[in-house]
Amino acid sequence: MPAFTNPTDLARETLKLLSARRIAPTPENYQTIYHEIAGTKPVVPHSKGDQALLKALQELAKQVPGMGPQFKALANALGAGEQKAIETALASLVPKTALGSEASWGELIRELMRQWDLKQSGITVARKKDGLERVLSNFSRDSSVLFTKVQALVASWAENPTAQTGVPVEGGEAVAELQGKTAVASGGGVSALEIPTSDIPGALREMLAQTIQTGVAPRLSQFPDLRDEAVMLAQQAREARDQSSIQGVAKNLKQFWIKLELRNDSDAQVLDGLVRLLRLLVDNISELLLDDKWLNGQISVVQDIIAKPLDSRVLYDAERSFKEVIFKQGNLKHSLLEAKDTIKNMMATFIDRMSEMTASTGEYHAKIERYTEEIGRTEDINKLNQILGNLMKDTRGMQLDMIRSHDELELSHRKVKEAEAKILQLEQELDHVSELVHEDHLTGTLNRRGMDDAFERELSRADRLNVPLCVSLLDIDHFKRLNDTYGHDAGDEALIHLVRVVKEALRPSDVIARFGGEEFVIILPEAGIDEAVMVMTRVQRHLTKNFFMHDNQRLLITFSAGVALRGAGEGAESMISRADKALYQAKEAGRNRVVAAA
């Protein structure tokens, strides 16, 4: 029995003992000594967080079948703040857990308490409590599932202090894996608690597979390669049974999403590009309206673009060409209008002079008639002399007028001729500028200038994304013989045929440009050397299956090609030169083949 029961005595004795034992008179020490003297248990005040944790443990005691007493003991020990009792309670949880690891539940709860007390930005105690309650109420029927869920929840707190939610939902682990994270914390002491593979249930795998197959793949119809990849991934997810294949699926999915994001970006770019292009066309229609022919040229470019699968690069090319044409046409239009004005002025001068001349000759004739009458009427020699003098003067004046008018007319005529020549030249220039939009006018591929632009763009893209880039130089075999046998026009047709067939076999992102006569450059973005050689061999096969028809004859066209993979920091010129050497080797080796450059 304690010696003191009266609170005043107890207080006095407590202070005495504090002083006798030389213990600092802190509130905690005072409380401990007080209870020691009174023979009572100290009431440990609980923080809000502790209260929530206690409540959660009490909830666990109710919900987990067969483990109620253990959780209750732990809650009591925590409530009383008795370290030894906490340890015993934790130890008592261990053998009862369904999971193999002896220390699993104990460690998990210890970690739960540790994370509970830690302050993570963005995860409040209320949020933790909410998360824990949801896990308890959703998964407490199966202790092994509950273990995994509680573990994932704790890991999510530990993993990312700024995480928006700490509540794992169905498939939460899978989502964490997809994002390239594991559901188990890398620090914070739970790294030993790996999720056993047997805990990735078949239903979850199936759900993931179905999400990819029926939710993702059908929305990728415009990107057949990605759609096929999604279907393949779905199959992979369905078949993944062990840890390493699940990890493989997660890695593939992550890469797939990155690709999808890039593609979506480029989709938005295509839309942007198209809108910019249309705006450019509409805004500048007045510049292009000088002649219907030119306007139609621009519109047909837009129509061509819309007819093809949209590609931000095609739009970019078209936009650049448009801008150039509009700028040049604007300048030319100005000069053209000036030249036309000059002609109009010349014509006006000409008509003025003509009417002046007609007027002065009319006047002269009237004077002559008058002088003739006067000459008929007079016999006076002096008078006649005077009339003759006047007549001479008028005739000389008339002659001067005539000479002046003649000179002026000559000048006008010359100026009109010059203005006409200028107009002709300007019109030819306009035609030429318009042709620039269509690049190589025979085959419709890019010309050398277009190729330079495309190279510039692809090289910087390859640098930016750190992806490979290949170039191929192809040359038709024995083209001279074809020209000599069937004529130059047939040769031209063969070039058009070749380009059409080559384009069919290439990817939309590949670029083809006419390098010279019967030589073409193909830029293959994001292709390694093996892939590039494979693409060019596929193009060759496609060409041998598609004969060139001339005068109802099936003519087989073949080509040889050299392929070069871009070296670090290598420029277009050097790549083409290496591809050219490889092309030479292909010709030397018997033609109709593809050779990779060293």
Ligand SMILES: Nc1nc2c(ncn2[C@@H]2O[C@H](COP(=O)(O)OP(=O)(O)OP(=O)(O)O)[C@@H](O)[C@H]2O)c(=O)[nH]1
């Ligand atoms: N029809 C036509 N012929 C062209 C054009 N440009 C170049 N050529 C012709 O292409 C031929 C190229 O001949 P060569 O360089 O001797 O090569 P090849 O006959 O193809 O022989 P190999 O390349 O060795 O297989 C020449 O006859 C050129 O006149 C063009 O635009 N149209």
